[in-house]
Amino acid sequence: xxxxxxxxxxxxxxxxxxxxxxxxxxxxxxxxxxxxxxxxxxxxxxxxxxxxxxxxxxxxxxxxxxxxxxxxxxxxxxxxxxxxxxxxxxxxxxxxxxxxxxxxxxxxxxxxxxxxxxxxxxxxxxxxxxxxxxxxxxxxxxxxxxxxxxxxxxxxxxxxxxxxxxxxxxxxxxxxxxxxxxxxxxxxxxxxxxxxxxxxxxxxxxxxxxxxxxxxxxxxxxxxxxxxxxxxxxxxxxxxxxxxxxxxxxxxxxxxxxxxxxxxxxxxxxxxxxxxxxxxxxxxxxxxxxxxxxxxxxxxxxxxxxxxxxxxxxxxxxxxxxxxxxxxxxxxxxxxxxxxxxxxxxxxxxxxxxxxxxxxxxxxxxx
Amino acid sequence: xxxxxxxxxxxxxxxxxxxxxxxxxxxxxxxxxxxxxxxxxxxxxxxxxxxxxxxxxxxxxxxxxxxxxxxxxxxxxxxxxxxxxxxxxxxxxxxxxxxxxxxxxxxxxxxxxxxxxxxxxxxxxxxxxxxxxxxxxxxxxxxxxx
Amino acid sequence: xxxxxxxxxxxxxxxxxxxxxxxxxxxxxxxxxxxxxxxxxxxxxxxxxxxxxxxxxxxxxxxxxxxxxxxxxxxxxxxxxxxxxxxxxxxxxxxxxxxxxxxxxxxxxxxxxxxxxxxxxxxxxxxxxxxxxxxxxxxxxxxxxxxxxxxxxxxxxxxxxxxxxxxxxxxxxxxxxxxxxxxxxxxxxxxxxxxxxxxxxxxxxxxxxxxxxxxxxxxxxxxxxxxxxxxxxxxxxxxxxxxxxxxxxxxxxxxxxxxxxxxxxxxxxxxxxxxxxxxxxxxxxxxxxxxxxxxxxxxxxxxxxxxxxxxxxxxxxxxxxxxxxxxxxxxxxxxxxxxxxxxxxxxxxxxxxxxxxxxxxxxxxxx
Numbered sequence: 001x002x003x004x005x006x007x008x009x010x011x012x013x014x015x016x017x018x019x020x021x022x023x024x025x026x027x028x029x030x031x032x033x034x035x036x037x038x039x040x041x042x043x044x045x046x047x048x049x050x051x052x053x054x055x056x057x058x059x060x061x062x063x064x065x066x067x068x069x070x071x072x073x074x075x076x077x078x079x080x081x082x083x084x085x086x087x088x089x090x091x092x093x094x095x096x097x098x099x100x101x102x103x104x105x106x107x108x109x110x111x112x113x114x115x116x117x118x119x120x121x122x123x124x125x126x127x128x129x130x131x132x133x134x135x136x137x138x139x140x141x142x143x144x145x146x147x148x149x150x151x152x153x154x155x156x157x158x159x160x161x162x163x164x165x166x167x168x169x170x171x172x173x174x175x176x177x178x179x180x181x182x183x184x185x186x187x188x189x190x191x192x193x194x195x196x197x198x199x200x201x202x203x204x205x206x207x208x209x210x211x212x213x214x215x216x217x218x219x220x221x222x223x224x225x226x227x228x229x230x231x232x233x234x235x236x237x238x239x240x241x242x243x244x245x246x247x248x249x250x251x252x253x254x255x256x257x258x259x260x261x262x263x264x265x266x267x268x269x270x271x272x273x274x275x276x277x278x279x280x281x282x283x284x285x286x287x288x289x290x291x292x293x294x295x296x297x298x299x300x301x302x303x304x305x306x307x308x309x310x311x312x313x314x315x316x317x318x319x320x321x322x323x324x325x326x327x328x329x330x331x332x333x334x335x336x337x338x339x340x341x342x343x344x345x346x347x348x349x350x351x352x353x354x355x356x357x358x359x360x361x362x363x364x365x366x367x
Numbered sequence: 368x369x370x371x372x373x374x375x376x377x378x379x380x381x382x383x384x385x386x387x388x389x390x391x392x393x394x395x396x397x398x399x400x401x402x403x404x405x406x407x408x409x410x411x412x413x414x415x416x417x418x419x420x421x422x423x424x425x426x427x428x429x430x431x432x433x434x435x436x437x438x439x440x441x442x443x444x445x446x447x448x449x450x451x452x453x454x455x456x457x458x459x460x461x462x463x464x465x466x467x468x469x470x471x472x473x474x475x476x477x478x479x480x481x482x483x484x485x486x487x488x489x490x491x492x493x494x495x496x497x498x499x500x501x502x503x504x505x506x507x508x509x510x511x512x513x
Numbered sequence: 514x515x516x517x518x519x520x521x522x523x524x525x526x527x528x529x530x531x532x533x534x535x536x537x538x539x540x541x542x543x544x545x546x547x548x549x550x551x552x553x554x555x556x557x558x559x560x561x562x563x564x565x566x567x568x569x570x571x572x573x574x575x576x577x578x579x580x581x582x583x584x585x586x587x588x589x590x591x592x593x594x595x596x597x598x599x600x601x602x603x604x605x606x607x608x609x610x611x612x613x614x615x616x617x618x619x620x621x622x623x624x625x626x627x628x629x630x631x632x633x634x635x636x637x638x639x640x641x642x643x644x645x646x647x648x649x650x651x652x653x654x655x656x657x658x659x660x661x662x663x664x665x666x667x668x669x670x671x672x673x674x675x676x677x678x679x680x681x682x683x684x685x686x687x688x689x690x691x692x693x694x695x696x697x698x699x700x701x702x703x704x705x706x707x708x709x710x711x712x713x714x715x716x717x718x719x720x721x722x723x724x725x726x727x728x729x730x731x732x733x734x735x736x737x738x739x740x741x742x743x744x745x746x747x748x749x750x751x752x753x754x755x756x757x758x759x760x761x762x763x764x765x766x767x768x769x770x771x772x773x774x775x776x777x778x779x780x781x782x783x784x785x786x787x788x789x790x791x792x793x794x795x796x797x798x799x800x801x802x803x804x805x806x807x808x809x810x811x812x813x814x815x816x817x818x819x820x821x822x823x824x825x826x827x828x829x830x831x832x833x834x835x836x837x838x839x840x841x842x843x844x845x846x847x848x849x850x851x852x853x854x855x856x857x858x859x860x861x862x863x864x865x866x867x868x869x870x871x872x873x874x875x876x877x878x879x880x
Contacts, residue, residue, distance in 0.1 A: 053643040149523045153545070153861065218638060219709055228636075228862045230530060298709050299636025301862045302545055359712075369748035395812075422729050424814070424842035426827050437827065439814055439842075443726060443742050450814070472729025474850050483562070498555035498879055507563050 026118040030107045037283070038250040039069040044284065045291045052295040073243065081239035084147050091145030096237070096244030099138025102131045103251040110258045111186045113268050113275045124185035125177060128259060129170050132214065135252065136162040139233050142245070146236035154232025157222045157302055161213055164309035165220075169210040171317035175203040175324040176263045189267030197264040198340045201347045202320045204264045206313050208289075211260065213305065215252040218294040220305055257286040312358050316350060370447040371395070377417075377449055381407055396437075396450040404453045405464040411440060411449070412469050418442045419449060422470035425477065427484040429510045434461055434486055455486060465491040483508040520548055523861075527556045531634045531865045534875030538852075538864075545860045550853050554846075557879040565839035570596050570671060570806045573839065577826075578665035580841060581877040583626050586619040586656070587819040588877075589669035594750055595815025595826035596671045600808035605797040608673035609751045613789045614686070615659065615668060616751075616817070617782040621693070622652040623820035624775045624782075627733075627872035631772055632704060634869035635713050636862075641703060648696050651689050658682045671806065673799030686790065693783050701776060714769035718855040718867035721766060728850040732822025733774045734871055738766030744818035756788045768870035775872075805834045812838075821845050821872055841880055845873035 043058075043066055050057020058065035083092055109124040111117040121127050136158055143155020177183055179199055180191035188196075197204045213220035222232075229235075234245040261267055261282040270278035300308065323346060327339055374397035378389045381397070388403035399407045411419045419440040426437045434455045441448045455461045465488035466473045477488045478497040485506030488494060496503065505512050526537035535556035541549035561580065565573045577588040590612055597604060604612075626649065629642035653663045659678050660668040668674055704710045720730065725738035735742055743760045745753040761777030763770025808830040816825035822844025829838035848871050855867050 049638075053640050054647050055643060149521065153523075218636065221636070222862075228531065228865050294638055295640050296703075297637060297707060298632060298704070298713055299862070300709055301713060301860055303860065304712055368754075420726050423816070423823065424825055424827060424840075426838070426840040426842075428829055428838045437812075439825070439827075443740065446747050448748075470729065471724075471727050472847055472850055474728070475846055479846070496555075498558040500555070507560055 023118070029112075030104070030118060033112075034104060034107060034251060034254065037254050038247060040284075041250050041254060041287060042069040042072070044287065048288065048291055049295050052292070076243040076246075077240055079239040079242075081241060082236070084236050087147040087236065088145040091141045092236075093145075093241075095138050095142035095145055096241045096248070097138070098141055099135050099248045100244050100251065102134040102138075103248050103255055105131045106255040107258070109185045110255070110262060111189055111267055112279055117186060120184055120186050123183045125173055125183050125188070125263070128185075128255075129166070129173065132252075132255065133162065133166055135248070138248070142237065143233040146233070148236050150229045150231075151233045151235045153229050154222075154235070158216070158233060160302070161216075161220065161222060161305055161309075164306055165210045165213040165313075168206050168309060168313035168317040169214060171314070171321055172200075172203045172206040172210065173263065175200050175320050178321075178324050178328050185262050185267075189262055189269060192266045192269060194336065194340075195264060195266035195269075199336070199343060200264065200320070200324065201343055202316060202350065203324070204260075205347070206317050206320065207264070208260065210309070210313055211256045212290065212293070213309070215249070215256050217253065217290055219297050219300050221294075221299060222302055222305060253287060253290060254283070257283045257290070260286045312354055316354065319350065368446075369441065370445075372447055372449045374398075374450070377411075380414075380417075381410060384410055390454070396452050398452045398454065401453045401455055401463055405466065405469075407451070408438075408466050408469055411451070416445075418444045420444060422466070422472045423448070425466075425473055425480065427480045427486055427508075429484065429508065431510060432456065434458075434484065436463060436480075436486070438466075461486045462489060463487075464489050465494075467491050482506070485509060518543065525864070526553075531869065532875075533630060533869070533873055536868075536873065536875050536878070538868075540861065540864060542861065545862075547856050547859055547861065547864055550856045550864070552849060552852055554849075555879055557875045559880065561880045562839050562841065566835060566837065569804070569834045570600075570808070570836065571804055573836070574669065574671075575665070575667055578667060579876060580843070580880060581623075581819065581821060581824075581845070581874040582665060583874055584619050584623040584820045585664070585666045586615050586668060587623070587817060587824060589667065590616050590751075591815055591817040591819065591824045592826050593669045593671050594817060595813050595828050596806070596808070598815050599811060599813035599828050599830055600671075600806060602672045602802055603800055604673055605800060606752075606794050607677075607796045608798045610789050610793045611659075611674050611678065611798060612669065613751050613753065613756070614786055614793075615656070615674075617785045617789070618652050618655060618686075620782045620820045621779050622649045624733075624779050625649045625652075627820070628700070628772060628775050631768075631866070631869040631872065632710070634865045635710060637704065637710075641700065644700065644703070648693065655682065655685055655689065658685065670799060670802075672802040673797070675799070677798045683790065686786070690783055690786055690790070694780065697776060697779050697783075705773075705776070711769065713862075713866055714772060714870070715767060716765070717768045717859060717863050718870060719765055719767045720851055720855055724851060724854060725766060729847050730822070730851065731844045731848065732818070732820070733771050733778065734822065734848045736760065737763035737771035737774045737870075739764055739770075744816060744823055748816070750815075750817055752789070752792075753785075755792065756785050758785050768866055771870040771872075807832055807834060814842075816842065819844060821874065821877070822848060841877075843877045843880060845871070846878045849873060849878065 047057040058068040061067040061071045083089055106128055108118040109121055109127055139158045140155045143151040176196050180188040182188060234242060237245055265282045268275035268279040331339055373394050374392040378392035378397045382389050385403055385406055388400050388407050389397060390400050391398040411417055419442050421441040421443050423439040423441045428435045436453050438451045440451060455463050463486055465477055468490060477491055480486055481494055482496040482498055483506055520541050520543045523540045523542055525540055526532040527535035537553040539551045540547055561576050565576055574589055574592060577592040578585040580588045625645040629645035632641040633639060656666050657663050659682060660666050720738050722738045722740055725735050725740060739762050741760050741762050746760060758781045761774050763774050810830055810832045812829045814825055814827045816823055824844055825842030827840040828836045831837040856864050
């Protein structure tokens with residue numbers, strides 16, 4: 001914690017050598033943070049799923065099974081690495097790296113504290129959208145390079161799904177940007193005198209659903225649908241490369257949780273507790289929501305997933321954008337609470353409308 | 368309670384329409400001439416009052432001299448049942464008419480009999496071995512297979 | 514411009530998470546749409562029909578456990594009914610009631626697995642399945658009390674049941690019967706009205722009424738298509754004619770109807786068990802039968818409404834100690850006949866759901 005308190009004041013990036021020190025310190029912090037959090041997430045999800053599923057979850061390795069992720073990591077590291085004989089070896093080898101790097105890069109702009117981030121880009125959120133959509137290339141490479149029909153189906157689904165969900169995802173962010181008046185992640189947090197989830201409830205819902213689809217979480221986990229295409233794109237991966245994909249999965253969840261926290265839940269802001277702790281609590285809260293959904297509801301079908309993106313989320317995101325724009329221009333900032341209730345009412349109205357007229361479409365195709 | 372028709376009663380009805388098709392009949396079953404089996408089956412399925420719309424089970428039994436096919440027919444409409452048998456005296460290349468065109472429920476069961484008992488069914492759309500692999504020698508459920 | 518596409522063949526099983534054992538099907542896909550499906554059976558063929566011809570009538574009872582191992586008690590019952598019919602053996606009244614109680618418990622246990630696995634195939638990550646296993650465990654405890662086994666039970670005997678129930682059985686059964694309706698409601702509330710489940714199961718894999726009859730479907734598959742046909746009512750065995758219960762039927766014959774019928778059947782089974790326990794008379798539980806039974810020359814077909822459909826045993830006796838012919842009318846094999854009709858035109862994800870809704874057990878299909 002100390003580093004955050006002392007950091008921005010004493011070592012500003014324009015101090016000679018400060019840039020590289022800043023860079024070095026934060027790269028280490030992010031790596032440690034991401035790795036530690038991923039282990040925490042894995043443990044949290046497995047224990048939490050255990051509770052949801054009336055069982056105990058891993059509880060043998062270490063106190064409360066806390067060392068289970070370590071044990072898993074060691075197991076996976078010493079496993080044999082198998083490359084399919086007719087696979088595209090280079091693509092197969094590169095895919096986990098291509099998938100992992102963008103997921104890690106997102107953390108460059110995530111503020112853990114006021115000003116405590118690797119790069120306070122003035123286009124921070126745009127950078128997040130741009131970088132996170134690169135990950136799909138890795139997944140497609142994995143699907144292609146494995147020379148397996150299951151993984152190819154998984155990769156096809158991944159591309160279709162991610163391209164579709166990028167649009168509502170980006171549109172729902174614009175609402176936040178309009179209110180905050182900045183693209184910088186740090187400024188967005190600073191602008192949140194009340195968390196934006198209250199001002200942008202619809203934006204939050206759209207972003208949450210689209211993000212779940214982006215990171216392949218239930219009910220949109222089609223590309224690794226265990227019961228259909230077994231593991232989808234990473235069916236042919238084993239050993240360390242599989243571990244990389246496993247890391248990517250949790251790294252993306254962590255990134256999405258962090259971004260939702262930053263954009264909608266007020267980031268590190270909060271009373272009493274230190275900011276970094278607030279940030280962690282919120283991240284875990286979002287993650288809890290994500291795996292709660294995972295443990296409960298079934299999976300959608302590919303045509304339903306696509307219909308949901310284009311017929312439900314996209315129009316809603318556009319409506320949200322228009323409403324937010326009007327509110328930002330027409331209403332004075334003093335009416336914050338009025339806007340809040342107005343937006344909540346709009347969400348209820350739209351949800352009712354859509355639930356009445358939108359049906360998860362698709363059906364039998366004549367062949 | 369499902370009314371189990373006596374073979375004799377049905378035999379007289381069938382004999383009226385298709386003379387010479389019945390070989391034997393008893394209280395529990397009737398035995399049909401294998402050549403006229405398909406015609407008898409059609410009769411049993413389509414005659415109002417009989418309406419055997421549901422083929423419960425098909426079995427073959429190897430009696431060394433002949434193979435006996437046992438068809439358990441049921442009518443869901445009237446809740447009655449009947450056991451019909453037909454025999455095949457050929458041992459090298461036994462063959463019987465398939466009833467898949469009448470009851471598609473016979474599809475997998477006839478394949479099973481073809482696989483394990485070696486009786487081939489004329490008119491079956493997809494007569495292949497079902498449990499054992501292609502090229503398996505012999506038919507295990509025959510009594511002379513050890 | 515028309516894009517040139519061509520269908521490709523994908524092999525599902527015998528090792529696949531959703532094939533309920535070692536079922537294998539070759540799917541021909543056009544993109545995600547199924548254009549052809551060919552089931553490949555026989556991976557669990559053990560030749561039980563042939564083996565049984567070399568064992569005595571009593572020795573064959575354990576073989577029947579190994580048919581549908583999720584409903585061993587029902588298999589036992591069907592077999593001993595056939596032998597009793599063949600040899601004309603009377604059964605004490607108390608044994609008849611015990612058989613009904615045990616068979617209905619077995620039906621609940623089997624449906625719990627069937628429904629849970631179906632929901633799992635739809636993508637609900639293990640949670641419904643594990644909830645259902647929680648109650649199945651209680652049934653297994655009850656079975657352990659009466660016969661000492663938890664999987665391949667061996668309770669039914671020719672002429673009755675092996676032992677009378679222990680003193681602690683009835684109180685435990687009473688506890689189970691009082692709590693079970695609440696649990697069934699819980700399963701229903703968990704997912705029955707869930708939008709995603711409805712989208713995945715409603716209207717999917719329709720088996721029309723005429724086709725269902727024509728392919729000799731039975732059990733929940735037949736009743737899901739709207740046919741009121743239940744051997745327990747149509748041709749009552751044991752003491753089912755003294756018990757009151759309804760036959761739930763579906764309306765269109767889609768996956769949801771089959772799921773719904775199973776849930777309702779569990780409720781009816783609880784009702785049957787309640788009545789049977791009330792009417793349970795004291796007395797003997799087994800007619801003395803010689804170990805080496807010589808039934809008179811003849812044949813018998815004994816059938817029951819097993820959890821998965823009409824299970825029949827066709828036995829031919831030549832007055833020796835072993836059956837001359839031992840044929841099993843396996844409900845799940847015959848229910849698979851219409852697999853192609855139900856799957857064509859649907860997506861890969863639906864194939865798994867449709868297959869799950871038929872609820873097969875490969876040990877019974879292949880024998």
